[in-house]
Amino acid sequence: MRLTAPGTAAIAVVRLIGPLIQPFLKMHFSRELVEGRCIHGILRADDQVLDDPVVVAFSGGADLNLHGSLWIVESVLRLAQKAGFEVEPALSSPSLASQFAESESIIETEVLIALPRARTQLALRVLLAQTEAWESLESRHSAGLVNSSEIERILSDRSLANLLALPTVALIGAPNVGKSTIANQLFAQQRSITADLPGTTRDWVGEIADVGGLAVMLLDTPGIRQTSDPLEQAAIARGGKEITRADLVVIVLDASRPLEEGQRQLLDTYPRSLIVINKSDRAPAWDRTVVRGIVTVGTTGAGIDDLRKSIMAHFSCLGIDPSLPRARTDRQREMLHSWESSVSQV
Ligand SMILES: Nc1nc2c(ncn2[C@@H]2O[C@H](COP(=O)(O)OP(=O)(O)OP(=O)(O)O)[C@@H](O)[C@H]2O)c(=O)[nH]1
Numbered sequence: 251m252r253l254t255a256p257g258t259a260a261i262a263v264v265r266l267i268g269p270l271i272q273p274f275l276k277m278h279f280s281r282e283l284v285e286g287r288c289i290h291g292i293l294r295a296d297d298q299v300l301d302d303p304v305v306v307a308f309s310g311g312a313d314l315n316l317h318g319s320l321w322i323v324e325s326v327l328r329l330a331q332k333a334g335f336e337v338e339p340a341l342s343s344p345s346l347a348s349q350f351a352e353s354e355s356i357i358e359t360e361v362l363i364a365l366p367r368a369r370t371q372l373a374l375r376v377l378l379a380q381t382e383a384w385e386s387l388e389s390r391h392s393a394g395l396v397n398s399s400e401i402e403r404i405l406s407d408r409s410l411a412n413l414l415a416l417p418t419v420a421l422i423g424a425p426n427v428g429k430s431t432i433a434n435q436l437f438a439q440q441r442s443i444t445a446d447l448p449g450t451t452r453d454w455v456g457e458i459a460d461v462g463g464l465a466v467m468l469l470d471t472p473g474i475r476q477t478s479d480p481l482e483q484a485a486i487a488r489g490g491k492e493i494t495r496a497d498l499v500v501i502v503l504d505a506s507r508p509l510e511e512g513q514r515q516l517l518d519t520y521p522r523s524l525i526v527i528n529k530s531d532r533a534p535a536w537d538r539t540v541v542r543g544i545v546t547v548g549t550t551g552a553g554i555d556d557l558r559k560s561i562m563a564h565f566s567c568l569g570i571d572p573s574l575p576r577a578r579t580d581r582q583r584e585m586l587h588s589w590e591s592s593v594s595q596v
C-alpha cells in the first residue's frame with residue numbers, strides 16, 4: 251500500500267506486508283535486509299533500474315522509501331502486483347482519502363485527490379467544476395431529469411481523464427524534417443513547466459508541454475533513417491519500442507523532399523498517426539493530395555495552432571465545456587451504471 255499522498259513528491263513510501271516480501275526483495279533489491287535498519291540499495295525490474303530506495307524492514311512488513319516521481323511509484327506498484335501482492339487503492343479510495351482531506355462530500359474528496367495531477371489551467375478549471383457538476387447531476391437524477399443518452403455521454407467522455415493523465419506524444423520522422431523545430435514551437439507556449447522523463451536514454455528525453463491546455467509528455471525523437479551501423483540500428487529499435495508505447499504518434503514529413511527518401515515507410519509503419527507536412531514554404535517535392543496532413547512551417551510557426559488543435563481533438567479536449575460532469579473514478583462510473591436501468595431511454 252502507498253502511504254504517502256498521490257501525485258509527484260520528493261519521496262513516496264510504499265509499504266509491503268505479508269510472506270511475499272522476502273522472495274520479492276531477494277529477486278528485485280540489491281541488498282540483504284536487516285530488521286529495524288535502513289538499507290540503501292538498487293531496486294530492479296528484470297534488467298531495468300527502477301530506483302535506489304531506502305528499505306526499512308520490520309516484523310511482517312517493509313517500507314520502501316522511494317523517490318516520489320509517479321513513474322517510479324507506479325512501476326514499483328506494478329512490479330509488486332506482478333509478484334502476487336495485492337495493491338491497495340490507498341489514497342485513491344475515497345473512504346481512506348477522506349481521512350486526509352477536509353472535504354464535505356465524496357465528490358469533493360475525489361477532486362482534491364486529483365488536484366496534484368492538474369498541471370494546466372484548463373485541467374484545473376474542469377476538475378474544480380466537477381463538485382458542482384456532480385452535485386447538480388445527482389439532484390437532477392433524483393428529480394428524474396437524467397436520461398440514458400446523458401449517462402452515455404458522461405461515461406464515454408475521456409477529456410478529464412486525459413487532462414490529468416499526461417499522455418505521451420512522440421514526434422517522429424526522417425532526419426532533418428523539422429521535428430525539433432516543431433517541438434520547440436509546441437513547448438514555446440509554456441516552456442516553464444518541464445520535467446525529465448525517467449527511464450529513457452539521453453536521446454529520448456521528454457518534457458511536459460502545455461498543448462492548448464492539455465499537458466502532454468512530448469518526445470522529440472532522433473531522426474529515423476536506414477543504416478547499416480549496428481549501434482544506430484540498436485538505437486532505432488529502442489526508439490521503435492518507445493514509439494509504440496506513445497499515446498499519440500505525430501509523423502513529421504518534409505514537403506520539400508521526396509517521400510521515397512525514408513518518409514513513406516513511416517506512414518505504413520504507424521498508420522494511426524497524426525501527419526504533419528512541414529517545410530511547406532519550400533518548393534514541394536510531392537503532390538500534397540497524395541498524403542493529407544496538417545500543413546506547417548516550423549520556422550515561422552504557421553500551422554502550429556492547427557497541430558495543437560488536432561492533438562487536443564485526439565484526446566477529446568478541444569472546445570470542451572468545463573461545467574459538464576465527467577466520470578473519472580470507479581465510484582462515479584458505478585453510480586452511473588446503477589442509474590442506467592431506471593432512467594428513461596433516449
Ligand atoms: N524552410 C524551412 N526550414 C525548416 C522548417 N522547419 C525546420 N526547418 C529547418 O530545418 C532544419 C532541421 O530542423 P530540425 O528541427 O533540427 O529537424 P529534426 O527533424 O529535428 O532533425 P534531426 O533531429 O536531426 O532528425 C533546421 O535548419 C530548421 O531551421 C520549415 O518549415 N521550413
Ligand SMILES: [Mg+2]
Binds near residue numbers: 429
Ligand atoms: Mg531533432
